[in-house]
Amino acid sequence: SKRVVIIGAGIVGTNLADELVSRGWKNITVVEQGPLQMPGGSTSHAPGLVFQTNPSKTMTLFAKYTVEKLLALEKDGTSCFNQLGGLEVATTPERLQELRRKHGYAQSWGIEAHIISADECINKYPSLNPQLILGGLYIPSDGLALAARATQILIESTRQSGVRYLESTLVTGIQTENSHVTGVETDKGVVPADIIVSCAGFWGVEIGAMVGLKVPLLPLAHQYAKTTAVPHLVGREANTRINAMNAELPILRHQDQDLYYREHGEQYGIGYYGHRPMPIVASSLGVTSAHVDEKNMPSRLDFTPEDFAPAWEATKELLPALRETEIAEGFNGIFSFTPDGGSLVGQAPHLDGFYVAEAVWVTHSAGVARAVAEILTEGRSSIDIAECELTRFEDVQLSPEYVSETSQQNFVEIYDIIHPLAPKVSPRDLRVSPFHARQKELGAFFLEVGGWERPHWYQANEHLLKTLPDPWRPVQRDAWSSKFYSPIAAVEAWKTRHAVAVYDMTTFHRFEINGPGALKLLQYLTTSDISKPVGTITHTLLLNSQGGILSDLFISRIGDHLFQIGANTATDLAYLLRHARKQSQRSPSLWCQVRDITGSTCCLGLWGPRALDVIGEVSSEDFSDAGFPYMTVKRTSIAGIPVTLFRKSFVGEFGWEIQTSPDFGQRLWDMIWQAGKHHGLIAAGRAAFNSLRLEKGIRITGSDMTSEHNPYEAGALYAVQKNKKDDYVGKSALRSAATRASARRLACITIDDSQSMIMGKEPVFYQGKAVGYVTTAAFGFTVRKPVAYAWLPRGLERGDKVEVEYFGTTIKATVVGDPLYDPEETRLSK
Ligand code: FAD
Numbered sequence: 001s002k003r004v005v006i007i008g009a010g011i012v013g014t015n016l017a018d019e020l021v022s023r024g025w026k027n028i029t030v031v032e033q034g035p036l037q038m039p040g041g042s043t044s045h046a047p048g049l050v051f052q053t054n055p056s057k058t059m060t061l062f063a064k065y066t067v068e069k070l071l072a073l074e075k076d077g078t079s080c081f082n083q084l085g086g087l088e089v090a091t092t093p094e095r096l097q098e099l100r101r102k103h104g105y106a107q108s109w110g111i112e113a114h115i116i117s118a119d120e121c122i123n124k125y126p127s128l129n130p131q132l133i134l135g136g137l138y139i140p141s142d143g144l145a146l147a148a149r150a151t152q153i154l155i156e157s158t159r160q161s162g163v164r165y166l167e168s169t170l171v172t173g174i175q176t177e178n179s180h181v182t183g184v185e186t187d188k189g190v191v192p193a194d195i196i197v198s199c200a201g202f203w204g205v206e207i208g209a210m211v212g213l214k215v216p217l218l219p220l221a222h223q224y225a226k227t228t229a230v231p232h233l234v235g236r237e238a239n240t241r242i243n244a245m246n247a248e249l250p251i252l253r254h255q256d257q258d259l260y261y262r263e264h265g266e267q268y269g270i271g272y273y274g275h276r277p278m279p280i281v282a283s284s285l286g287v288t289s290a291h292v293d294e295k296n297m298p299s300r301l302d303f304t305p306e307d308f309a310p311a312w313e314a315t316k317e318l319l320p321a322l323r324e325t326e327i328a329e330g331f332n333g334i335f336s337f338t339p340d341g342g343s344l345v346g347q348a349p350h351l352d353g354f355y356v357a358e359a360v361w362v363t364h365s366a367g368v369a370r371a372v373a374e375i376l377t378e379g380r381s382s383i384d385i386a387e388c389e390l391t392r393f394e395d396v397q398l399s400p401e402y403v404s405e406t407s408q409q410n411f412v413e414i415y416d417i418i419h420p421l422a423p424k425v426s427p428r429d430l431r432v433s434p435f436h437a438r439q440k441e442l443g444a445f446f447l448e449v450g451g452w453e454r455p456h457w458y459q460a461n462e463h464l465l466k467t468l469p470d471p472w473r474p475v476q477r478d479a480w481s482s483k484f485y486s487p488i489a490a491v492e493a494w495k496t497r498h499a500v501a502v503y504d505m506t507t508f509h510r511f512e513i514n515g516p517g518a519l520k521l522l523q524y525l526t527t528s529d530i531s532k533p534v535g536t537i538t539h540t541l542l543l544n545s546q547g548g549i550l551s552d553l554f555i556s557r558i559g560d561h562l563f564q565i566g567a568n569t570a571t572d573l574a575y576l577l578r579h580a581r582k583q584s585q586r587s588p589s590l591w592c593q594v595r596d597i598t599g600s601t602c603c604l605g606l607w608g609p610r611a612l613d614v615i616g617e618v619s620s621e622d623f624s625d626a627g628f629p630y631m632t633v634k635r636t637s638i639a640g641i642p643v644t645l646f647r648k649s650f651v652g653e654f655g656w657e658i659q660t661s662p663d664f665g666q667r668l669w670d671m672i673w674q675a676g677k678h679h680g681l682i683a684a685g686r687a688a689f690n691s692l693r694l695e696k697g698i699r700i701t702g703s704d705m706t707s708e709h710n711p712y713e714a715g716a717l718y719a720v721q722k723n724k725k726d727d728y729v730g731k732s733a734l735r736s737a738a739t740r741a742s743a744r745r746l747a748c749i750t751i752d753d754s755q756s757m758i759m760g761k762e763p764v765f766y767q768g769k770a771v772g773y774v775t776t777a778a779f780g781f782t783v784r785k786p787v788a789y790a791w792l793p794r795g796l797e798r799g800d801k802v803e804v805e806y807f808g809t810t811i812k813a814t815v816v817g818d819p820l821y822d823p824e825e826t827r828l829s830k
Contacts, residue, residue: 004376005184005193006030007171007207010043011147012360013199014154015069015369021161023377029164029191031184034288036155036167038148040297041201042335043362047224047262047269048145049251050363051086053106053113055420055761056342057773058387060109062367069366070145073153080150085250086142089121090134091318095256097480098417099137100808106139107763107805108773114138115808125249127321144247144262147362166191168290171200174210174354179581181211181353197355197372202299202336203282204344204358213348214398215390217336217359218407221278221301222271223308225330229266230321236266255415257314268322270315273415275307277408280334295331303330335361339397339406341414343368346375346390349574352582356390380544384706391574394450395596396430402451420759421484423448433506434602434665438673442683447484450570452507455685457488464491464682471784480807481757485687492688493781496651499680500608502672503689505657509567510601511576515592518561521583524728525576527711527720530555530563537631537648539719541711542575543730547737548707550575552699552719556633556646564597564633564644568701602665606672607655610679612830615656617675623656625829639671651689652696652821654830691778694787697748697819703760704746704775704789710737714746715818744772744791748818749802751786756811758804764790764813765803771796774804783820788813 009032034040052063070081090096106113173185208215246265258274336359371381443459474487528540542550554566618639646657705714777788
């Protein structure tokens, strides 16, 4: 069997060894620089609080599995999880609202949760100061993980199953051949390997550097302190109800002051995120010594009491009983932060067989380990990992400066109330399209995505609000859904449907594939027949081997061996690059090259019933259906500017994406702007775009559908070619999916009162029972009500009434047929 080497025997590495062994893999070696009985990484001192619920479904499901696994992991009659429950308290009205939102996530992802009153909080946690508490969120299945103990038990059990552990052995390098790993170099010799998984925690950057891989994590120190004995708890160890974890009360979070708490027998443990970020360079910590103990390990730095002072004051307010104690001990413990707070899981894009599972909390450890084991043994994870895919970052996001700044910001904001549309505070203006200057003149409101500035609406359109026909007038929104939103979006949607609007499409990923093997590669990877004539555009899917949706792509055949791809994420690029490399290695005739051309091109979407009039001002070519049919591409020039035109639409209106190189960008904008003057042209932003695309039923991979869903369930058969002759990844799985009835489907719903907004990820109820969750939502300006997509049980059909929970309130909704707008596609032709 394949020789696997796991670097690091923390909670992640040992769980991975266990997950692989339990899947029948035999040849596994774990290399650990520290002594096994206490390796000295973050796991060795983790207090082990497991709050499972997270806005991310992936992370929540990872946590849920970790709880289940650690609960079942027993030795001497004691499990590795103490299910005390988790209590998050609110001391401000904003936090109470936030906890209601979180209650929604819990229900969406299948975690039992309760919003409880202030009195109930005191009941569950009598030492809380009743004067401070407004209410709380209680999750019965949360609790304390005995991470260090679990690690020891897993080492023991996997050892019995044949896993080899090399302790006090430092990994110093990685051997490779032909873009594949072959072995791990250590200070005690080379360990041959077919697969290497770096579970090195915050040392991940150093291990990555050994193979030229930028691992975007930043080690930061975080303060944890213990009090002296609390007088009323003295002697409690004698109490048999207190088990090995020395705790009885739920784990507690006081996020308004960046604090969390657990009991340690008679003492309290206090964790604090309110202090200044304290970044660390792992390599500066030196080599782990052969003797590690509780107080002496590389991941544990000296306590800085002055940083903890505000925490101690806030603690005495929240838990008055602790006024009778003092800080007995504390430390600044190191663990990993990332630019977006997600873990880093997956294969290096340039090196086969080299995997990473880092920036993982104890909370998510077993879930992540299972995902990696599934990827290694079955080629895919049963839980979608896009949100923690190693390759999800853009190149610029891998720079040390970006990683450092954004990871520190993440530390600072870890317990903050973050709106789903909130942009990064910094860095901003990192990537701008060549239209940026003009957009600013029009008062664009920018949000940030992948380092790009992306207009959401234009203040210059505000004066058109008064000209909006009555039915198009935007409805009143609640405070939360009004954030990062403007009613101007209604104007921009209206103009797109009735005149013409220009959208900046530059931030969408564009890749180029060329070479003799390009067609073969795309035929093998996608669900459609790409061997169509030059000039054709195909909307298609990338599937995994189980038929799950990895991405949807627009592939334009520009030449016999030249294709342009409109894609979703940087992960798509890594996927294409890896497969192109593999195919090219087989034979020169199969060679092809994949390039990211996003930054070396720019693109405008010109859409609306008067788009043809606008383009007619700058070109004499025939752009009607006859001269330039739907889903075709051509290279030409307009207004003297060389462009590639793509006849497709994300908003459901006639028009094109017009692409050129950035040097021509501003001129292209100006010429289109000039040409549009007499035809009612406006610039429109992402807020209108999102509304229009939802009405048109266009699904977004990653939000509406993921690798957990097949195209039948997701209603994405429009991107699958029936009876495609060539074999492709996922074909046989898709064939068998066609023959079995799925239990769920992606359905369109609309809100009955025509105005209550939802934002996405809310739970959906049918006859009082949580049955699914919303993926994405927007106000549908054309259909005059909020529109959403939701995963619902198959039995729910058009006309069925459901309810959506939004901050604890119930919003009535109806399942409807989709697309809501122009199902006959009459708007797309001229
Ligand atoms: P580690 O435990 O650090 O393991 C990595 C291993 O790799 C180490 O043992 C290291 O020695 C080894 N290694 C590295 N480089 C090499 C090399 N070159 N050669 C050989 N071996 C190498 N998480 C929670 O979920 N809940 C909490 O309440 C919580 N509280 C925390 C409180 C503090 C103070 C801190 C610091 C962290 C806390 N965390 C918590 C985070 C959690 O501890 C970590 O995220 C988790 O333990 C990481 O596990 P790991 O296995 O990835 O890394």
